[in-house]
Amino acid sequence: MEALPVELTIDILSRLPLKTVIHCKLVCNRWQNLVSDSSFVKLHLSRSPTGFIIHHNPIICVNSFMIDYWIIPMGGNRRQVDHHHLQYHRLFSLDLNLAPILQNTQMRQVGSVNGLICLCLYSLEHDNTYICNRVTREYMILLTQRFQTHVYGFGVSSVIGEYNVVQTFQTKVVGNGYAARPIVLEAEVYTLGTGQWRSLGRVPITYWLNTFHQLCGPFLNNHRHLYFDLDKETFQLLPSPPPPVVKEYGFHGQTLAILKGCLCKLDTYHSELTIWVMKKYGIKNSWHREVVIRREICVTQLPLYEPIGLIAGLKDGCILMVYEDKLCVFNPRNETMKDTKMFDPDLRGMPYRPSFLKLQNFKLEMIHISTSISLVVGGYSFAFSGKVPWFIALVASHLGFIKTSFISSLKFKIVPSSSSDESLHPQCKHGHLPLDIHLLKIICIDLIQIIIDQR
Amino acid sequence: MSKKTLTLMSKDKQLFNIEEHLAVQSVTIRNMVKEDGASSVIPLPRVDSETLALVIEYLNRQQAPEEDEDYVKKFVDERGEIPTLLELAQAALDLDIKKLMDAACMKVADLIKDFTLEEVREALRIENDRTPEEEKAIRDEFQWAF
Numbered sequence: 355m356e357a358l359p360v361e362l363t364i365d366i367l368s369r370l371p372l373k374t375v376i377h378c379k380l381v382c383n384r385w386q387n388l389v390s391d392s393s394f395v396k397l398h399l400s401r402s403p404t405g406f407i408i409h410h411n412p413i414i415c416v417n418s419f420m421i422d423y424w425i426i427p428m429g430g431n432r433r434q435v436d437h438h439h440l441q442y443h444r445l446f447s448l449d450l451n452l453a454p455i456l457q458n459t460q461m462r463q464v465g466s467v468n469g470l471i472c473l474c475l476y477s478l479e480h481d482n483t484y485i486c487n488r489v490t491r492e493y494m495i496l497l498t499q500r501f502q503t504h505v506y507g508f509g510v511s512s513v514i515g516e517y518n519v520v521q522t523f524q525t526k527v528v529g530n531g532y533a534a535r536p537i538v539l540e541a542e543v544y545t546l547g548t549g550q551w552r553s554l555g556r557v558p559i560t561y562w563l564n565t566f567h568q569l570c571g572p573f574l575n576n577h578r579h580l581y582f583d584l585d586k587e588t589f590q591l592l593p594s595p596p597p598p599v600v601k602e603y604g605f606h607g608q609t610l611a612i613l614k615g616c617l618c619k620l621d622t623y624h625s626e627l628t629i630w631v632m633k634k635y636g637i638k639n640s641w642h643r644e645v646v647i648r649r650e651i652c653v654t655q656l657p658l659y660e661p662i663g664l665i666a667g668l669k670d671g672c673i674l675m676v677y678e679d680k681l682c683v684f685n686p687r688n689e690t691m692k693d694t695k696m697f698d699p700d701l702r703g704m705p706y707r708p709s710f711l712k713l714q715n716f717k718l719e720m721i722h723i724s725t726s727i728s729l730v731v732g733g734y735s736f737a738f739s740g741k742v743p744w745f746i747a748l749v750a751s752h753l754g755f756i757k758t759s760f761i762s763s764l765k766f767k768i769v770p771s772s773s774s775d776e777s778l779h780p781q782c783k784h785g786h787l788p789l790d791i792h793l794l795k796i797i798c799i800d801l802i803q804i805i806i807d808q809r
Numbered sequence: 810m811s812k813k814t815l816t817l818m819s820k821d822k823q824l825f826n827i828e829e830h831l832a833v834q835s836v837t838i839r840n841m842v843k844e845d846g847a848s849s850v851i852p853l854p855r856v857d858s859e860t861l862a863l864v865i866e867y868l869n870r871q872q873a874p875e876e877d878e879d880y881v882k883k884f885v886d887e888r889g890e891i892p893t894l895l896e897l898a899q900a901a902l903d904l905d906i907k908k909l910m911d912a913a914c915m916k917v918a919d920l921i922k923d924f925t926l927e928e929v930r931e932a933l934r935i936e937n938d939r940t941p942e943e944e945k946a947i948r949d950e951f952q953w954a955f
Contacts, residue, residue, distance in 0.1 A: 362898055379947050384938075491950070
């Protein structure tokens with residue numbers, strides 16, 4: 355049989371799961387070239403099933419620079435999963451070599467489009483927005499001269515397919531007195547590939563200071579939602595669902611999310627959570643009250659300030675959601691809410707569709723390639739591109755430079771330094787770290803000294 | 810009105826008859842019929858007779874549109890051998906029968922998904938032209954995937 359035609363090969367490869375595609379790069383040179391081709395990237399993306407990526411909040415302290423991502427495949431339209439068959443597997447660890455600047459920094463995931471993830475890092479000195487694709491290991495930094503910005507969203511326009519990041523910032527203060535001070539916001543957009551922020555002028559709505567923390571994703575202002583139209587580049591008012599039925603004062607949390615491909619709104623009160631679904635996008639009358647979840651059945655009854663992170667409709671009618679920092683399943687038939695216990699608590703999640711989309715396609719941008727491991731010692735950052743002597747990783751782990759959970763994930767991946775023939779340390783394979791800590795400290799300091807001398 | 814019949818000829822010169830209204834599910838044949846009426850025999854120089862027989866069987870199916878998805882899936886499932894599926898996908902590509910090609914490619918992808926590299930090469934008859942260094946470079950680059 356002669357070689358398969360290109361068209362057929364691309365078609366078959368584009369239907370494989372992400373990791374298998376990467377394995378296929380090893381099959382032959384021709385396949386590696388095909389997989390790097392833009393027509394493959396496009397076809398693969400169009401067939402790439404959406405999943406949820408779950409990660410834990412990085413501990414905001416010195417040397418926290420790795421985030422482990424897990425993916426729960428949700429399948430395509432025809433292959434939806436039910437709550438008994440939820441699976442998950444490790445996707446990748448994200449490392450932006452940011453260790454030095456991650457100190458005293460807060461990180462927020464803005465969103466993900468076509469495999470590109472938008473992250474924001476806030477610190478006292480600077481705010482930075484990162485776009486990265488961990489599959490291609492690329493990342494870019496959107497530099498801004500402003501401080502106290504709020505990255506509002508990341509999306510792709512449906513007409514021209516441009517990738518845009520929209521951020522808002524406060525310009526001037528109107529009125530007197532702290533509590534009643536409305537904020538005047540201006541907005542800017544960054545189209546990937548243009549290398550700069552463009553002003554969008556004033557955001558046509560006034561905010562009160564105490565609602566600022568809710569500006570996550572589309573704006574919420576009382577019962578009005580403002581969204582940014584990426585094609586027209588304007589802010590628009592979204593038709594809202596009927597006003598809340600619950601006559602209750604006090605906390606009312608509002609979040610927008612996507613459920614079964616429709617925009618949905620989550621109203622959170624002390625006594626219940628209501629999920630509204632907009633069956634037809636943009637049509638006010640199509641708002642439908644999907645479920646009401648009584649708070650008695652919830653895992654905890656603490657007031658929720660960040661109510662529900664992400665939700666997904668499963669095949670059996672159950673709803674998967676991040677609730678109280680846990681991944682829970684709500685079953686509307688018997689009105690139960692269960693912690694899936696798939697992950698440790700304190701997690702975050704977002705929809706994610708893996709792709710091989712290359713950031714390099716965006717002209718005028720400086721693209722960085724993320725390395726596998728970096729170490730920060732005494733203000734120096736050491737980056738190793740895929741080749742770390744196992745003992746350095748061990749030592750670093752013992753000294754707390756990298757998390758032990760990370761080291762166990764490295765067990766088969768650490769490549770011995772090229773200068774020696776050492777094979778992987780047998781105990782490292784099993785995740786045991788039996789070496790004497792004092793000895794390790796001495797070795798480590800020596801090693802670090804050697805590395806510093808070589809710089 | 811009598812049903813018009815077309816004749817298709819495989820690579821090994823075997824002739825197959827099929828009613829025109831069924832044959833035009835193939836975009837390639839539809840275009841040929843539109844252009845010249847396709848009164849003579851339609852040659853398919855890349856499709857062997859066994860595969861063409863399968864394609865004809867598929868085109869002759871009598872299915873309600875809503876059952877069609879399941880039918881085509883079952884159709885390729887029953888012919889779960891990779892070489893047959895590849896021939897079928899190739900024929901569906903040439904004849905531009907999208908559903909059949911999608912199903913055949915999907916089935917191949919499902920089958921090779923859990924194969925080792927050697928098994929993939931063997932199944933698709935690919936020669937390994939990678940040096941150990943090139944292989945290692947990829948393994949290093951995508952450490953998380955292995």
